[in-house]
Amino acid sequence: MDKKLILVVEDEDSLSTVIKYELENAGYDVLVESNGSNVMNLMKSKKPALVLLDIMIPGLSGLDILQAAMADPDTKEAKIVVVTTLNSADRQQEYKTFGAAGFIDKVNMNLPDILKKIREVMVTKPSTDIS
Amino acid sequence: MIFWRSKASDAATSPKSDVLLIVLIITAGLVGSILTGTTVNRRNKISLLARVDTIVSALKAEDVAKLRGNDSDLTNQDYLQLKAKLTLIRQNNHDIRFVYVTSIKNSQVYFLADSEDPTSKDYSPPGQSYSEATPAFVNSFTQGNHFVEGPYRDRWGYWLSAIAPIRDPSTGNIIAMAGIDSSAFSNYLQIVIYSLIPILLTIIPLIIVIRQIRIRKAEEEIQMLKRRFISIASHELRSPLTGMIWGTQSLLGRTSELNPESKELLSDMSVSARSVMTTINEILDLSIFEQGNPDKLQHANVDLVALVSDVQKEFKLASKVKDIVIKRDNSWPEHAFVMGDSGAIRRGMMNIVSNAIKYSPQTSQVTLGYQKNNDMHTMSFHDTGIGIPAAEIKKVTEGYYRATNATNILAHGTGIGLWVTKLMLEQHQGQLVIESQENIGTTVYMSIPIAQK
Numbered sequence: 001m002d003k004k005l006i007l008v009v010e011d012e013d014s015l016s017t018v019i020k021y022e023l024e025n026a027g028y029d030v031l032v033e034s035n036g037s038n039v040m041n042l043m044k045s046k047k048p049a050l051v052l053l054d055i056m057i058p059g060l061s062g063l064d065i066l067q068a069a070m071a072d073p074d075t076k077e078a079k080i081v082v083v084t085t086l087n088s089a090d091r092q093q094e095y096k097t098f099g100a101a102g103f104i105d106k107v108n109m110n111l112p113d114i115l116k117k118i119r120e121v122m123v124t125k126p127s128t129d130i131s
Numbered sequence: 132m133i134f135w136r137s138k139a140s141d142a143a144t145s146p147k148s149d150v151l152l153i154v155l156i157i158t159a160g161l162v163g164s165i166l167t168g169t170t171v172n173r174r175n176k177i178s179l180l181a182r183v184d185t186i187v188s189a190l191k192a193e194d195v196a197k198l199r200g201n202d203s204d205l206t207n208q209d210y211l212q213l214k215a216k217l218t219l220i221r222q223n224n225h226d227i228r229f230v231y232v233t234s235i236k237n238s239q240v241y242f243l244a245d246s247e248d249p250t251s252k253d254y255s256p257p258g259q260s261y262s263e264a265t266p267a268f269v270n271s272f273t274q275g276n277h278f279v280e281g282p283y284r285d286r287w288g289y290w291l292s293a294i295a296p297i298r299d300p301s302t303g304n305i306i307a308m309a310g311i312d313s314s315a316f317s318n319y320l321q322i323v324i325y326s327l328i329p330i331l332l333t334i335i336p337l338i339i340v341i342r343q344i345r346i347r348k349a350e351e352e353i354q355m356l357k358r359r360f361i362s363i364a365s366h367e368l369r370s371p372l373t374g375m376i377w378g379t380q381s382l383l384g385r386t387s388e389l390n391p392e393s394k395e396l397l398s399d400m401s402v403s404a405r406s407v408m409t410t411i412n413e414i415l416d417l418s419i420f421e422q423g424n425p426d427k428l429q430h431a432n433v434d435l436v437a438l439v440s441d442v443q444k445e446f447k448l449a450s451k452v453k454d455i456v457i458k459r460d461n462s463w464p465e466h467a468f469v470m471g472d473s474g475a476i477r478r479g480m481m482n483i484v485s486n487a488i489k490y491s492p493q494t495s496q497v498t499l500g501y502q503k504n505n506d507m508h509t510m511s512f513h514d515t516g517i518g519i520p521a522a523e524i525k526k527v528t529e530g531y532y533r534a535t536n537a538t539n540i541l542a543h544g545t546g547i548g549l550w551v552t553k554l555m556l557e558q559h560q561g562q563l564v565i566e567s568q569e570n571i572g573t574t575v576y577m578s579i580p581i582a583q584k
Contacts, residue, residue, distance in 0.1 A: 015370070015377060017374075018378050021381060107412060107474070110380065111381060
């Protein structure tokens, strides 16, 4: 059986390296992308099972990508987990309404919590009531 | 036992109250100006009336009665004496232009004597008709009242006049009417000048208020820039720092690849990185809470019980080092929901628990209690540590202050933790209460309103 692919959109190398290592250890295939402009193309061509999307990235912003992905029929089924260090927790609800499958708070969450969260989202069925 | 309760800071004045204050000052100025103007006008009139009455009392009615009101008076001693008196009165009252005595015949008012030198062009010889006499003036010969009239205009100018009757002392009959004229322009001028004083006086408070508003606006702008700067700086610091923390955590997880020394080193690195992260979070929280910025807070249902157990787990390792047990007593319910920012509340709890561990002796217990009172969930964090000196309890919640006994034990520390926690609770309409006794222990109470269903 093929390994599931996770696309990690993150411009902080130290973070993407750790995440890549941990996720590969956990049995996933991992693709790292640091520029927002390439994400939509990668999502269409590679069809990742999950996208870990940093909000503050160069190129297209995470929020733009989220909106674009949810509006595109090719990608709207994708599971996107939003990752950020911004303290603006009020945004969390906004991300959810835009169709994010989950939210990772880099500051307040530990690595084990984050891996747990990713596993949780991987097994949930994509929600169909996202507008 | 020392007991101290935090209080929400006063709300800043709104632009609405600024406008109200300015309108109030201007209104006060205008009202003051109108009042002053009318008062000056009234006083001037009263003063004229009082003087004409004095003049009348200084004149001998029987001498006035002897005047005939024609050229024959010009050689009459009574006329000359009266004229001399009127001239003297005129000279002694600088604001009065004319002093005169008049009589009436066939409803025609005419002069008996005036204060002018016969060579003056304004001189009115005895018998000269005063055709501009107002009906009030004409009527006063029969009514015998004293009064002020004007401003009115006649051939000599624009006047405010006071008229009073000269009566025969024995019969009380009106012999003549005495009058004085003062310039209506100078009366207006006085009114205007005095009215300006209240307006000028209100300019001073107005300038002060406007300056204050400007200063406050500038301060608000600085605060906003400060917050923005801190927010950006915090993000730029936290992103790479998260990389370090995750990296060390990841490495620590690979136990087979590490020798004990490497593991210890990594563990220390992890602790240091976490402590830097805590400080950055405190500074960021502070920038949000200090100015009261509730829109930056998440407004979600938060279960305090879940948070507390989370925090307990978080400190398992740190407390093990000092053999401290963090224990929840049996007062806790299954859930305790509040509305707020779970991250911020969690950091507040971590602040308190971290203090409890830091300042408690080896092999002691930190007890977490719960209480539901009024409409608040109250959590208590009790330790048997060094306590806070009575005089310093209030100070430790006011920022950048660490208790003296705390600095003796641990040299480093920002002195932000309790302050930021207090501000955070106030942002949640809750409060922080500290009970402490030096060398006995401390209990910190965190109260947050119960979530409304």
